[in-house]
Amino acid sequence: MVSCPPCVFWSDFIIPEAIKTFRSSIAEVPVNYLNIYHILILWMGDHITQRGTDVRPIIGAAVVFLIIGSIIFGVYYFFVAKPAADVLEASKLSAMSLVEDLSAIGTSQAISDASTYSTQIKAASSTAEVESILIEVNAAIQREEKRKELxxxxxxxxxxxFYSATGVGETQQVEALSTVLQTLQSEINAKNTLAELQNYEASGIIDNMANNAWRNFFTELISGKESDNIVMKSNSSQTSWYFTSKSEALAYVENSTWQTLRKLDFEGTSYILVPISDTVNRAPTLTPGSKVNIYVYDKNTENLHLITGNATINNVLYSTADLATIAWTMTSGATSYTYSTNIWETLKAIAAGSSDAESVEWQNYASNVMNSAMEAGVLDFTVNAIYVVKVPAEAGEMIVQYEFYQSATKDVVLAAQTT
Known part of the structure; x- marks a missing residue:
């Protein structure tokens, strides 16, 4: 048999290297290519077992085939298979992020759909399949955002x-509101498409049911009050009170929507008289019996809000420094006479039983002075007054705090009502 030096080179050097290459690449090769390797190895085994056959040329040829095949497979893996797998993985990660957005909406349907889509995305074998799932995810997000909004x-x-369907916080639970809440939630959760939810919103069912529930509740509450004089309590931004009658309150409720009614309460409350200091230039027309709105101005935030509306001035008291002394001059011919009376001292003398002091017309003295000034259109703007106002007890507590303990930052303002 003729020797084959090249075959010695192949068998002694190339074969071991080829085997290494084969082993390192075979794990990444698709199944159909592995089958080819398997057939080749079996063919080589059959020829190797034949006696008298020089296997080195065969092995050399096989190794060359294996090397070429490994190169082809490497090119396929790194330039085709792996990039495609990376693209698929990236599309799955992006899709899972969107699924998390769906789950974060928080509705029961959103959470359920997110779980289903997550499983489907993980099992997807192509970017086209992932994109198809994403179309459904986007549609689900729009639908569930509308459901959450409703x-x-x-x-x-x-x-x-002050009242609610669940009694949350310090509110009082109202059965009628609970029924409305459960009914509307059930109907909304029964909708399966975005169009159904949009049509439900457009129907006005939510507003109608809420309006009726609040109106019926407050109508019954107001009608049950014994006194015709009640107080409407509001918590729009800060708590305020407003004096009203039953008939006025019922009319207000009937003409208001749930957006307004949910902030109200109607109560028959206790009242107190509180003193509010001011100067007549800020409230020149106020007299006993006047109806006023009482505001507080926050000097720090520069905000003005109503404390009590439709309150009644019970008394007005003026400072002795402004109205106690009466002084005037009379002239007769060439002679002038100056007269002076101290009304405060006169009142003290009357209280002590002085018959001379009783001749002074002291009844309604201060109000007569102020009324005359208003009629004359002449007024001393620096005159100080204390207005004694009838307010609900809760409002009175706030006013006293502002007047006597927080006057540096709070200013109580009286505004006269007009008919």
Whole structure:
């Protein structure tokens, strides 16, 4: 048999290297290519087992085939298979981020759909399949955002400052509001498409049911009050009170929507008289019996808000420094006479039983002076006054704090009402 030096080179050097290459690449090769390797190895085994056959040329040829095949497979893996796998993985990661957005909406349907889509994305075998799932995810997000919007609106419509469907916080639970809440939530959750939810919103069912529930509740509450004089308590931004009658309150309720009614309460409360200091230039027309709105001005925030509306001035007291002394001059011919009376001292003398002092017309003295000034259109703007006002007890507590303990930062303002 003729020797084959090149075959010695192949068998002694190339074969071991080829085997290494084969082993390192075979794990990454698709199954159909592995089958070819398997057939080749079996063919080589059959020829190697034949006696008298020089296997070195065969092995050399096989190794060359294996090397070329490994190169082809490497090119396929690094330039085709792996990039495609990376693109698929990136599309899955992007899709899962969107699924998390769906789950974060928080509705029961959103959470359920997110779980389903997550499983489908993980099992997807192509970017086209992932993109198809994403179309459904985007549609689900739009649908569930609308559902969440409507569900939140229902909760807001049945939760007020003083009453609510669930009794949350310090509010009192109202059965009628609870029924509305459960009914509307059930109907909204039964909708399966965005169009159905949009049509439900456009129907006005939420507003109608909430309006009726609040109106019926307050109508019954107001009608049950014994006194015809009641107080409407509001918590729009800060708490305020407003004096009203039953008939006025019922009319107000009937003409208001749930957006307003949810912030109200109607109560028959206790009243107190509170003194409010001011100067007549800020409230020149106020007299006993006047109706006023009482505001507080926050000097730090520069905000003005109503404390009590439709309150009544019970008394007005003026400072002795402004009205106690009466002095005037009379002239007769060439002679002038000056007269002076101290009304405060006169009142003290009357109280002590002085018959001379009783001749002074002291009744309604201060109000007569101020009325005459208003009629004359002449007024001393520096005259100080204390207005004694009838207010609900809760409002009175706030006013006293502002007047006597927080006057550096709070200013109580009286505004006269007109008919």
């Amino acid at each position: 569900l939140d609106r229902v909760v807001t419509a049945t939760t007020g400052s």
